[in-house]
Every structure is written in C-alpha cells, then in structure tokens.
Amino acid sequence: MSKTPSAFALTVVSMPVFKAASIGEGELTRNGAIALTFLSSMMFATSYVAIKLGVERNNPFLFEAVVIGIGGLIAILYALIRGSFTLQVFRRWEIWAAMAVGAISISLEFVGMTMTNASKGALIIGSTIVFVAPMSAFLLGERLDRAGIFGITVGIVGLISLTTGWDISKLLEGEFLGDMMLIGSAASGALIWILTKKALQHLSHDQWIFGVYSVYPIPLILFSLITVDNFAISLESLPLILYVSVLCTSVPSLLWAKGLTKISATTSATIVLSESVFGTILGCLVLGETLDFSGLIGATMIFAAIYVVSRSEKLPEEIDTTENSWDSRRRSATRLNI
Numbered sequence: 570m571s572k573t574p575s576a577f578a579l580t581v582v583s584m585p586v587f588k589a590a591s592i593g594e595g596e597l598t599r600n601g602a603i604a605l606t607f608l609s610s611m612m613f614a615t616s617y618v619a620i621k622l623g624v625e626r627n628n629p630f631l632f633e634a635v636v637i638g639i640g641g642l643i644a645i646l647y648a649l650i651r652g653s654f655t656l657q658v659f660r661r662w663e664i665w666a667a668m669a670v671g672a673i674s675i676s677l678e679f680v681g682m683t684m685t686n687a688s689k690g691a692l693i694i695g696s697t698i699v700f701v702a703p704m705s706a707f708l709l710g711e712r713l714d715r716a717g718i719f720g721i722t723v724g725i726v727g728l729i730s731l732t733t734g735w736d737i738s739k740l741l742e743g744e745f746l747g748d749m750m751l752i753g754s755a756a757s758g759a760l761i762w763i764l765t766k767k768a769l770q771h772l773s774h775d776q777w778i779f780g781v782y783s784v785y786p787i788p789l790i791l792f793s794l795i796t797v798d799n800f801a802i803s804l805e806s807l808p809l810i811l812y813v814s815v816l817c818t819s820v821p822s823l824l825w826a827k828g829l830t831k832i833s834a835t836t837s838a839t840i841v842l843s844e845s846v847f848g849t850i851l852g853c854l855v856l857g858e859t860l861d862f863s864g865l866i867g868a869t870m871i872f873a874a875i876y877v878v879s880r881s882e883k884l885p886e887e888i889d890t891t892e893n894s895w896d897s898r899r900r901s902a903t904r905l906n907i
Contacts, residue, residue, distance in 0.1 A: 597827070597830070597831055598831070599831050599832060601831070602827070602828040602829075602830065602831035602832045603828065603832060603836070603840065604828075605824045605825070605827055605828040606824070606825060606828035606829075606832065606837055606840045606841065607840055607843065608821070608824055609821035609822070609824035609825040609828065609841075610821075610825075610840060610841050610843045610844045610847060611843075611844075611847045612816055612817060612820060612821035612824070613817060613821050613825075613841070613844050614843075614844045614845075614846075614847035614848040614851060615816060615817055615847075615848075615851060616813055616817035616818075628793050628801065628802070629679055629793075630675075630679070630789045630790070630792040630793035630796065631789070631790065631793040631801075631802060632802065632806070632810070633675065633786075633789050634786040634789035634790045634793065635786075635802060635810055635814075636810060636813050636814045636817075636818055637782050637785050637786050637789065637814075637818065638782070638786045639810070639811070639814035639815075639818075639819075640782050640814045640815075640818035640819035640822065641778075641779055641781075641782030641783045641785070641786070641819070643814065643815060643819040643820075644775060644778045644779035644782055644819050644822070644823065645779045645783070647775055647779075647819075647823065648775045648776060648779050651775060653773050653775055653776055654776075654779070655776070658772055658776045658777075658779070658780040659780060659783075659784075661768060661771060661772060661780070663764045663765075663767055663768035663771075663777075664768070664777075664780040664781055664784060665784065666764055667761060667764045667765075667768075667781045667785070668781065668784045668785050668787065668788065669788075670757050670758075670760045670761060670764065671757075671761060671781070671785055671788075672785070672788035672789065672792070673753075673754075673757045674753075674754045674755075674757035674758045674761075675754070675789070676792060677750040677751065677753045677754035677757065678694060678750075678751060678754040680747075680750055681747045681748070681749075681750030681751040681753075681754060684746060684747025684748075684750070694751060694754060694755055694758075695728050695842065695844075695845050696725055696728060696755055697755045697758050697759050697762075697838055697841075698721055698724065698725070698759075698835070698838040698839050698841075698842060699721070699725065699755070700755060700756045700758075700759035701759040701762050701763075701834055701835055701837075701838035702717075702718075702721055702835045702838070704759055704760065704762075704763050704834075705762065705763060705766070705833060705834040705835050706835075708763050708767075709763060709766055709767070709833075709834060711833045711834060711835055713835055716877055716878075716880070717835070717877070717878050719877060720839065720873075720874045720875075720876075720877030720878035721835075721839060721874065721878060722874075723870050723873055723874040723877065724839055724842050724870065724871050724874030724875070724878070726867075726870055727842075727866070727867040727868070727869070727870025727871040727873070727874060728842060728845060728867065728871060729867070730863045730864070730866050730867030730870065734861060734863040734864065735863050759838070762829075762834040762837060762838055763834060765777060765826060765829055765834075766829060766834050769826070769829060769830055774823060774826035774827045774829075774830060775823060775826075777826055778819070778822050778823050778826055782818075782819070782822070825837070825841075835878065836878055839874060839875050839878040840875050842871050842874065842875065843871055843872065843875060845871070846867075846868040846871055846872070849864060849868070850868075
C-alpha cells in the first residue's frame with residue numbers, strides 16, 4: 570500500500586485546518602493563537618517523514634521551489650475566497666526582504682548540512698529561538714523576564730538531549746565552516762519571525778503568506794540551475810510534492826502567521842521547538858525509528874520550556890495590526906495603505 574496521501578485524503582484533512590485559519594480575527598484569543606502555532610508545528614514536522622519517504626532523489630532546490638510555488642497558489646486561492654487578495658502586497662519591502670533572507674537561509678542550510686553530522690545540524694537549525702529572542706527584544710520591543718530566559722534555556726537543553734542523546738562526541742564532529750553556515754542559516758531564519766511580525770502590522774496573515782510564497786521560488790530556481798545538474802522532478806514524487814505543498818507548507822504557514830498576530834515572536838519560536846519532538850514521534854510511528862530515554866527527557870523539557878515561555882510573555886505596548894481589524898476592511902482590500 571502506498572504511504573502517500575490521495576487527493577481525497579488531502580481534502581478531508583485540510584478542510585478543518587483551513588477553517589481554523591479562517592477564524593475571525595476578533596475571535597482569536599491568545600490561547601487560540603498558541604494552539605494554532607502548536608498545530609502548525611505538528612504539520613511542519615510531517616515533512617521530515619515525507620522527505621525520508623523519497624524526496625531526497627530530487628533536485629533539492631527545485632523541489633523546494635515547486636513545493637513553495639504550489640503552496641503560494643493555495644494561499645492565493647485562500648485569499649481570493651476570503652476577499653483579501655490584492656497585488657498591493659508586493660509593494661511591501663518586507664516581502665522582498667523575506668525572499669532574500671529565506672534564500673540565504675536555505676542555501677546555507679543545504680551546503681552546511683553536507684559538511685557536518687546530522688545531529689549537530691538538527692541542533693543548530695532547531696536553535697533558531699536563540700536568535701529570535703534577542704532580535705525581537707531589540708527590533709520589536711518585546712520583553713522577556715527571567716522566567717522566559719529560563720524557559721528558553723530549558724528548551725535548548727531539551728533540544729540537545731533530543732538530537733544528540735547526550736553523546737557529546739557528535740557535537741565535536743563535522744567541519745567548522747559547515748557549522749558556521751548552519752549558524753548563519755538559523756540566524757537568517759530568525760529574521761523571518763521579525764519580518765513577519767513587522768509585516769503583520771500592515772498585511773493580514775494570508776496576504777503575507779501568499780506574497781512571500783509567490784516570490785520565494787525565484788531564487789530557489791536560480792540556485793537549482795547553478796548548483797545541481799539534474800534539473801528535474803521525479804514523477805513518483807508528485808504525490809509527496811502535493812502532500813508537502815498543502816499540509817507541510819501552505820496550511821501550517823497560514824496557521825503560524827495567524828497565531829503570530831496574537832503572540833510574541835519569541836513565544837512563537839519557542840513553540841516551534843516542538844517541531845523536532847513531533848518529527849521524532851512521527852519517525853517512530855511511521856518509519857519504525859526508536860526514541861530512547863534521553864529523547865523522552867528532551868521532549869519533556871521542550872514542552873516544559875514552551876509552557877514557561879508562553880506564561881511569562883510580556884508584549885510591548887498594544888500595537889495595532891492589520892489582522893486585528895481586517896474583517897471590517899476585507900471588502901476594500903485594494904485601498905490598503907501599503
């Protein structure tokens with residue numbers, strides 16, 4: 570039996586999730602935003618299993634470009650249905666900055682992962698919160714108290730336990746240049762949280778996602794032409810591409826951006842630490858991988874960190890966002906002051 574989802578299964582699974590993303594902005598509470606971010610993290614995590622089921626045989630940059638491109642089309646369709654579609658979003662500088670930063674981040678990750686071991690790579694990439702916290706404090710005015718700092722520390726220690734099993738020798742393997750590239754990728758990825766938070770003061774969550782996903786494939790296609798000889802996608806991977814595009818890209822991205830309208834960038838990034846946990850659990854359930862005691866301890870610490878940080882969150886003075894008032898203006902999207 571094929572492990573890839575049918576179109577009917579995708580429709581059945583995605584419909585209630587799209588409904589969750591369509592909650593009226595005035596109805597979304599902070600706890601609801603945390604729940605949406607958790608759900609998006611779980612959905613992002615399923616991409617790990619999809620990749621292990623056969624995505625590796627494709628040109629990685631082209632595969633990512635196709636996935637993001639389809640994800641962008643889905644986000645555009647969602648915006649059209651919602652009545653928020655407007656080409657004016659492409660006048661926002663954050664859209665183009667996110668394209669450039671995202672291209673840098675994924676390029677550094679792809680190259681860096683070939684120069685270090687998987688455990689260290691997963692740890693470095695997963696530690697984006699280390700960069701999000703100070704960036705959000707400096708650039709967004711978000712405040713983090715001692716409990717929040719403690720929670721982030723617990724989360725990072727939990728990530729170390731989950732990814733390395735406390736086999737410190739894994740952290741000593743690999744090359745320094747590769748590690749620096751991955752650190753650069755994590756730092757670049759952290760900027761996406763900052764750019765998203767700033768953009769949501771002017772755009773609704775679906776405008777931001779369809780805007781970024783519409784332009785993001787451009788550098789990826791260029792990279793695929795320059796760096797990889799095989800400019801092709803395997804036909805056998807099409808069901809996986811559809812799955813990753815819908816349930817690992819467009820839908821969770823919409824949920825994540827929606828949640829970010831009500832919680833801080835630091836809390837959002839801390840919750841997304843759970844992606845590593847969900848990915849490990851799915852690997853055990855679907856691929857028969859094992860989770861040892863140190864992995865269980867690490868997963869527990871990550872969830873504890875999420876609880877502590879989300880409870881200690883201190884936002885700056887109330888900031889008006891387009892998302893907060895979008896429902897009252899969705900019939901006049903073209904008149905946005907952007």
